[in-house]
Amino acid sequence: MELRTDLALISDWIAKGSHLLDLGCGDGTLLAHLRDTCQTTGYGLEIDDDNIARCIKAGVNVIHADLNKGISDFSNDSFDYVIMTQAIQNIHRPDLVLLEMLRVGRQGIVTFPNFGHWRARFSLLFFGVMPSSHALPSEWYNTENIHLCTVRDFEKLCYQLDIEILQRAAVDVEHRTRWPMRWMANLFGEIALYRLRSKPVKRIFPK
Numbered sequence: 001m002e003l004r005t006d007l008a009l010i011s012d013w014i015a016k017g018s019h020l021l022d023l024g025c026g027d028g029t030l031l032a033h034l035r036d037t038c039q040t041t042g043y044g045l046e047i048d049d050d051n052i053a054r055c056i057k058a059g060v061n062v063i064h065a066d067l068n069k070g071i072s073d074f075s076n077d078s079f080d081y082v083i084m085t086q087a088i089q090n091i092h093r094p095d096l097v098l099l100e101m102l103r104v105g106r107q108g109i110v111t112f113p114n115f116g117h118w119r120a121r122f123s124l125l126f127f128g129v130m131p132s133s134h135a136l137p138s139e140w141y142n143t144e145n146i147h148l149c150t151v152r153d154f155e156k157l158c159y160q161l162d163i164e165i166l167q168r169a170a171v172d173v174e175h176r177t178r179w180p181m182r183w184m185a186n187l188f189g190e191i192a193l194y195r196l197r198s199k200p201v202k203r204i205f206p207k
Helices: 005-013 029-038 049-057 094-104 118-127 151-160 179-183
Strands: 019-023 041-046 062-064 079-085 105-113 163-171 191-198
Touching: 005 029, 005 079, 005 105, 005 163, 005 191, 019 029, 019 094, 029 041, 041 049, 049 062, 079 094, 094 105, 094 151, 094 191, 151 163, 151 191, 163 179
Parallel strands: 019 041, 019 079, 041 062, 079 105
Antiparallel strands: 105 191, 163 191
């Protein structure tokens, strides 16, 4: 089975033989693919019991964990990459989780639904209601999303946290990428993908 475009993009960003931590790893599809194609090692953190069972069946190392309680059990630079796909909008403090990702990992990879997509803007502007779409399927009163953001919001946060954006991509809900998404990701991208790292510390030496 062909890998989804968004997961394939993430795979292209991962160096072979890397050590990974996947936050909210779901059923382990990405970790299993990276293990089989890139010889990676690592763990997934997941809270859903059914997904944990699927991970175990797929031979993926998984730890039952609530991301809102943090990842303080892991030491600095424990992993080459820390990945979080489609989960940051469910976290109580996304800013703190981003900093923790880049503490325990040399690089981070984050994906999220883009609230700046034109359909969301259209729903708010012309109908005055919170948008409901394939990327954001729940209603405002029963959604698990508690911190929706746009591409610009996320990039502003990265700037404030001294996080360097190494790569950005955007796909639609069918996980395809097209030229308008590369041209204007905040308007046309339904799901945004980022590869990040902490900005290098500038050292100033006396003359």
